[in-house]
Amino acid sequence: MVEHLIACHGCDLVHALSDIPIGKTAYCSRCGSILYRPKRDSINRSLAFTLAGAILFFIANTCPFLGFKIGSKIRETTLASGIHQLYQQDMFIIASLVLFTVVLVPLLHILCMLYILIPLRFNRNPLYLANVFRLYLVLKPWGMLEIFMLGILVSAIKLVKMATIIPGTALYAFLALVFVLSAMTVTLDGHVVWKSIDRQ
Amino acid sequence: MEINRSSITANAATAREMGLVSCHRCHLLCKLYDQKSACPRCGTSLHSRKKESVARTWALVIAASIFYIPANILPVTYTTSLGTVQSDTIMSGVIYFIHSDSWPIALVIFVASIFVPLLKLVILITLLLSVQLRWISRAKDFTRLYRLTELVGRWSMLDIYVITVLVALVHFDALADIEAGMGALFFAMVVVITMFAAESFDPRLIWDNLQSTHEEKY
Numbered sequence: 001m002v003e004h005l006i007a008c009h010g011c012d013l014v015h016a017l018s019d020i021p022i023g024k025t026a027y028c029s030r031c032g033s034i035l036y037r038p039k040r041d042s043i044n045r046s047l048a049f050t051l052a053g054a055i056l057f058f059i060a061n062t063c064p065f066l067g068f069k070i071g072s073k074i075r076e077t078t079l080a081s082g083i084h085q086l087y088q089q090d091m092f093i094i095a096s097l098v099l100f101t102v103v104l105v106p107l108l109h110i111l112c113m114l115y116i117l118i119p120l121r122f123n124r125n126p127l128y129l130a131n132v133f134r135l136y137l138v139l140k141p142w143g144m145l146e147i148f149m150l151g152i153l154v155s156a157i158k159l160v161k162m163a164t165i166i167p168g169t170a171l172y173a174f175l176a177l178v179f180v181l182s183a184m185t186v187t188l189d190g191h192v193v194w195k196s197i198d199r200q
Numbered sequence: 201m202e203i204n205r206s207s208i209t210a211n212a213a214t215a216r217e218m219g220l221v222s223c224h225r226c227h228l229l230c231k232l233y234d235q236k237s238a239c240p241r242c243g244t245s246l247h248s249r250k251k252e253s254v255a256r257t258w259a260l261v262i263a264a265s266i267f268y269i270p271a272n273i274l275p276v277t278y279t280t281s282l283g284t285v286q287s288d289t290i291m292s293g294v295i296y297f298i299h300s301d302s303w304p305i306a307l308v309i310f311v312a313s314i315f316v317p318l319l320k321l322v323i324l325i326t327l328l329l330s331v332q333l334r335w336i337s338r339a340k341d342f343t344r345l346y347r348l349t350e351l352v353g354r355w356s357m358l359d360i361y362v363i364t365v366l367v368a369l370v371h372f373d374a375l376a377d378i379e380a381g382m383g384a385l386f387f388a389m390v391v392v393i394t395m396f397a398a399e400s401f402d403p404r405l406i407w408d409n410l411q412s413t414h415e416e417k418y
């Protein structure tokens with residue numbers, strides 16, 4: 001009985017949810033928050049985007065992402081060397097924040113999803129499924145790749161008057177990664193993951 | 201995205217009134233046996249409302265408001281070119297883009313770095329007051345405002361990333377060099393603290409006042 005009831009996380013009003021067809025969304029009748037939005041073929045689709053994301057993440061973090069040329073001097077940066085530069089200037093907190101939001105959180109997101117989705121794809125539950133999925137949800141607001149992309153664009157416009165900007169391989173990989181990771185998040189149906197814990 | 205009314209039957213009760221607790225993470229409705237129980241499905245500790253939500257949010261909002269001042273006054277970058285050093289605040293960065301005729305970029309930085317953090321602080325203060333002063337007539341609008349702060353707050357990180365890329369790339373000794381200033385540190389703190397503030401506020405408190413008013417009526 002209790003399983004079919006859901007409380008709105010915006011206002012705590014309890015609703016009885018029956019099957020909602022894919023493509024429809026159930027909203028709270030009182031405050032308008034989303035109660036539930038089922039996703040089509042969630043595990044397969046989300047896993048496909050996760051695998052693509054893992055490859056792109058590797059490229060994005062190893063190849064140079066921007067080159068910068070003044071006269072005959074050329075400077076190429078990878079993401080890691082940029083963050084290292086900030087550490088050297090004693091901007092410890094900012095460097096850590098950038099490292100966390102642009103590298104660690106996206107990496108953990110991809111790893112969590114691989115760990116959860118590959119076994120679920122074959123109808124098996126991985127160990128500590130609940131803990132790993134909780135970690136994924138807690139970290140969710142701290143992944144900021146899309147904002148970082150806009151940051152690169154703005155700084156490129158700022159620098160273009162000083163010198164020649166040479167876009168690197170990692171820049172394109174980053175751009176693709178932004179879309180692939182948001183597709184991974186959008187296609188994932190959290191309810192399906194929680195349901196598989198009940199199944200055990 | 202339309203409302204699927206056929207599948208929803210609105211009960212007139214909240215989880216709390218039914219003696220249930222909605223799990224914060226997995227949204228399972230649980231019975232609360234004692235004060236220290238955890239969700240049987242995902243293990244998150246169960247609270248009917250976020251703990252000390254109002255006091256905690258106030259503390260974070262006040263801290264962020266204080267940091268907002270040095271974040272806007274102190275330089276965020278020092279640019280050295282051919283021996284002369286120029287310091288820039290967030291606002292002078294915006295003005296630079298207006299003068300160089302890239303007003304869309306100026307607008308983006310202004311919105312992300314100056315307008316959004318301020319808007320977020322104003323909205324959170326409004327929400328806190330609405331809970332404490334029992335402004336129940338606009339409860340639905342306040343819930344919308346809360347969702348807005350969750351959505352736009354992260355975009356303030358933009359300037360931090362711009363500074364990171366500039367510092368990382370422009371490093372040619374005496375010829376051209378950019379270093380980050382203390383303003384950037386305060387600004388980063390404002391963004392992080394307001395994100396925690398939005399997280400610690402519980403939107404259900406807005407509606408709880410409505411409930412207690414009903415109880416007084418009947």
Ligand SMILES: [Zn+2]
Pocket residue numbers: 008009010011012013028029030031032033
């Ligand atoms: Zn609601």
Ligand SMILES: [Zn+2]
Pocket residue numbers: 223224225226227228239240241242243244
């Ligand atoms: Zn739970």
